[in-house]
Structures are given as structure tokens and as C-alpha cells.
Amino acid sequence: MHYNIHFDFVKHRKKFFAFSIIVTIIGIVALLVFGLNRGVDFKAGTTLDITSPQPMEKEQVVQIFKEAGYDISPTVGGTTASARFDKVLTQQEVEQIMAGFHAVYGDGVSKEENTVDVELANELALKAVYAVLIASLGIIIYVAFRFEWRFGIAAIVSLLHDAFFVITLFSIFRWEINLPFVAAILTIIGYSINDTIVIFDRIRENLRFAKIKSFSDLSELVNRSIWQTMTRSINTVVTVLIAAVLLFVLGSESIRYFSLAIVLGLAVGAYSSIFIASPLWLLLKTKWPGTTKKVAAAKNEV
Incomplete structure (x- = not known):
């Protein structure tokens, strides 16, 4: 050819x-x-994946994090929200964040927490x-x-x-x-x-x-x-x-x-x-x- x-x-x-x-x-x-x-996979930090029984709005989720003392931009889609923190959160800090979600979206809110330490x-x-x-x-x-x-x-x-x-x-x-x-x-x-x-x-x-x-x-x-x-x-x-x-x-x-x-x-x-x-x-x-x-x-x- x-x-x-x-x-x-x-x-x-x-x-x-x-x-x-x-x-x-x-x-x-x-x-x-x-x-x-x-x-967060390659540096110390915590990832929170939060699930709500009802749809979540990004503005409301951002406000919840601000009230807890964190100025971040989470990923929100439907009934889930994901946020990554550049530091390892203590259990008290996680509970404070979840308290804000419970107050807005009810007791049916659940979370999945993943933490990566420095080593x-x-x-x-x-x-x-x-x-x-x-x-x-x-x-x-x-x-x-x-x-x-x-x-x-x-x-x-x-x-x-x-x-x-x-x-x-x-x-x-x-x-x-x-x-x-x-x-x-x-x-x-x-x-x-x-x-x-x-x-x-x-x-x-x-x-x-x-x-x-x-x-x-x-x-x-x-x-x-x-x-x-x-x-x-x-x-x-x-x-x-x-x-x-x-x-x-x-x-x-x-x-x-x-x-x-x-x-x-x-x-x-x-x-x-x-x-x-x-x-x-x-x-x-x-x-x-x-x-x-x-x-x-x-x-x-x-």
C-alpha cells in the first residue's frame, strides 16, 4: 500500500x-x-463527607462552616456536602460542625470522617x-x-x-x-x-x-x-x-x-x-x- x-x-x-x-x-x-x-491525601488534614435527609444549598452549608469558624468552599451536590481542611480536626471541632448541620437539617444528618496525619x-x-x-x-x-x-x-x-x-x-x-x-x-x-x-x-x-x-x-x-x-x-x-x-x-x-x-x-x-x-x-x-x-x-x- x-x-x-x-x-x-x-x-x-x-x-x-x-x-x-x-x-x-x-x-x-x-x-x-x-x-x-x-x-489532603498528601498532606495532613481532615475530610468531612456529610449526608443530609434533605437537599442542601451551598450558601447555607458555607454559612454553617463560617459559624463554626471555618471560611472554606465545600462541594455540595443534592443531599451531600464534602469539605476538606488543611489541619487535623479534633473530635470537639467535628462535633461543633455537626451541631450546626443538625440545627439546620435535623438529626438525620450523618458524616464520614477521613483524617490523614503528617507521617x-x-x-x-x-x-x-x-x-x-x-x-x-x-x-x-x-x-x-x-x-x-x-x-x-x-x-x-x-x-x-x-x-x-x-x-x-x-x-x-x-x-x-x-x-x-x-x-x-x-x-x-x-x-x-x-x-x-x-x-x-x-x-x-x-x-x-x-x-x-x-x-x-x-x-x-x-x-x-x-x-x-x-x-x-x-x-x-x-x-x-x-x-x-x-x-x-x-x-x-x-x-x-x-x-x-x-x-x-x-x-x-x-x-x-x-x-x-x-x-x-x-x-x-x-x-x-x-x-x-x-x-x-x-x-x-x-
């Missing part, structure tokens, strides 16, 4: 590399200056980092074993690029980081490596039957491989992206940032699989320090 290549991804690789490097630098600066807006918050944050690193390490080992080490490096750089891009946006806009966000990052990594592996597999297949004599031959092969998988990549991303956007728009407040992270991650993951991972593999294949063999040897290594 003949593929009409309208855009040369390899030719413009330096532009995409430069863009990603700039974004990475901005992200590092943002993290150093702003840090992350850690939710547990730090432990959760550390384990979240470990989870992402272990997942990344497992991926690079698999890709290196299944394909070759250059594919593994290109894949992991692409994955870290995706995760860091999302983290950067959450840092700049002060969106809350919590355990669902970690799940979103791991989900993003999974979808991103899936797209990347599809392109890498096509590159490997094309290498088996190609006659590579120069860098331009290998560049043309990479471009052709990307275009051959383009329809599949777009269909996959758009399908999942529609579901993620609907989840963000129609989902509850508790998963709002999870959905947002998924939407951003899917978009940047599609970008990195096409514009970063494959051109980076090409660069490693032909420009790696100490490489003296001809590019044609690539065909025998993969």
Missing part, C-alpha cells in the same frame, strides 16, 4: 525537541517556585513517586528486551515527558494533586506507551525488508512508519478522549481533576508518541557517541 507523506516528522524534529525542552524548563521553574498544590501524608506522597518510577522502569526493561535498548530509552523519555507536562500544568494553575491524580498519571503512561509501541513495532517490521544505505533512507522509513499507524493512533486517542472529556464535564467534583489530568495526558501522549519518541530513536540510532558502524546495521539489530 502506498502512503502519501504530507509532513516530514523527522525533518522538523529539532523544532519539536526544542518545544519539549522549553516546556520542561518551564516545568522545573514552576515546581521550584510554586511547588505542587497537594490535596501518613508523607508516606503516601513517597509511595506515589515510587509507583510512577517502578512503572517507568518496568516499561523500559520490557521495551528494551522486546525491541532494543534505543527503543527503550526513547519510550521512557516520551513517557516522562508526558507525565511531567501534566504535572507542570497542575503546578502552574494550582490544581490539586491527590491519589486519583496519581492513578491518572499511571493511566496516561499506559496509553502513551501503547501508542509508542505501535509505531515502534511498525518501524521494526519495515526495517526487516528495507535497504538502508543512508540517514535519509532511515528517516524516510521512520516517517513512513508513523504515517502507516497515524489512522490507528488518531482513532484510539479520539475515542478515549471523548470519554475522558464527558467524564470531566458530567462527572462528579471528586474526580474532576482526575478527568482533567487524563484529558491533558492523552493529548500530550499522542504528541510525544509521534513527534518525540520515533525521531529520538532515530537520533540515538545514528548519532550515539562511539557509534562507528553504518546505519545499515540497524536492520540486523532489531
Whole structure:
């Protein structure tokens, strides 16, 4: 089948590399200056989920918290209200808040209280980092074993690029980081490596039957491989992206940032699989320090 290549991804690789490097630098600066807006999962605090036998109005709920001495903006929907506090509430403080709800909505009001102390918050944050690193390490080992080490490096750089891009946006806009966000990052990594592996597999297949004599031959092969998988990549991303956007728009407040992270991650993951991972593999294949063999040897290594 003949593929009409309208855009040369390899030719413009330096532009995409430069863009990603700039974004990475901005992200590092943002993290150093702003840090992350850690939710109650990663810092000491208390979450109260309050259920009433009758619908609650947000203005009334805010007023109840103000009368108890807390100027916060709770999440209210129907008969439930959720509030997060940056400190660990004592039992007396919780009872004072509940007394206000009982006075307005009756004795049928119930609560679910979740408290995270300092040590547990730090432990959760550390384990979240470990989870992402272990997942990344497992991926690079698999890709290196299944394909070759250059594919593994290109894949992991692409994955870290995706995760860091999302983290950067959450840092700049002060969106809350919590355990669902970690799940979103791991989900993003999974979808991103899936797209990347599809392109890498096509590159490997094309290498088996190609006659590579120069860098331009290998560049043309990479471009052709990307275009051959383009329809599949777009269909996959758009399908999942529609579901993620609907989840963000129609989902509850508790998963709002999870959905947002998924939407951003899917978009940047599609970008990195096409514009970063494959051109980076090409660069490693032909420009790696100490490489003296001809590019044609690539065909025998993969």
C-alpha cells in the first residue's frame, strides 16, 4: 500500500525537541517556585463527607462552616456536602460542625470522617513517586528486551515527558494533586506507551525488508512508519478522549481533576508518541557517541 507523506516528522524534529525542552524548563521553574498544590491525601488534614435527609444549598452549608469558624468552599451536590481542611480536626471541632448541620437539617444528618496525619501524608506522597518510577522502569526493561535498548530509552523519555507536562500544568494553575491524580498519571503512561509501541513495532517490521544505505533512507522509513499507524493512533486517542472529556464535564467534583489530568495526558501522549519518541530513536540510532558502524546495521539489530 502506498502512503502519501504530507509532513516530514523527522525533518522538523529539532523544532519539536526544542518545544519539549522549553516546556520542561518551564516545568522545573514552576515546581521550584510554586511547588505542587497537594490535596489532603498528601498532606495532613481532615475530610468531612456529610449526608443530609434533605437537599442542601451551598450558601447555607458555607454559612454553617463560617459559624463554626471555618471560611472554606465545600462541594455540595443534592443531599451531600464534602469539605476538606488543611489541619487535623479534633473530635470537639467535628462535633461543633455537626451541631450546626443538625440545627439546620435535623438529626438525620450523618458524616464520614477521613483524617490523614503528617507521617501518613508523607508516606503516601513517597509511595506515589515510587509507583510512577517502578512503572517507568518496568516499561523500559520490557521495551528494551522486546525491541532494543534505543527503543527503550526513547519510550521512557516520551513517557516522562508526558507525565511531567501534566504535572507542570497542575503546578502552574494550582490544581490539586491527590491519589486519583496519581492513578491518572499511571493511566496516561499506559496509553502513551501503547501508542509508542505501535509505531515502534511498525518501524521494526519495515526495517526487516528495507535497504538502508543512508540517514535519509532511515528517516524516510521512520516517517513512513508513523504515517502507516497515524489512522490507528488518531482513532484510539479520539475515542478515549471523548470519554475522558464527558467524564470531566458530567462527572462528579471528586474526580474532576482526575478527568482533567487524563484529558491533558492523552493529548500530550499522542504528541510525544509521534513527534518525540520515533525521531529520538532515530537520533540515538545514528548519532550515539562511539557509534562507528553504518546505519545499515540497524536492520540486523532489531
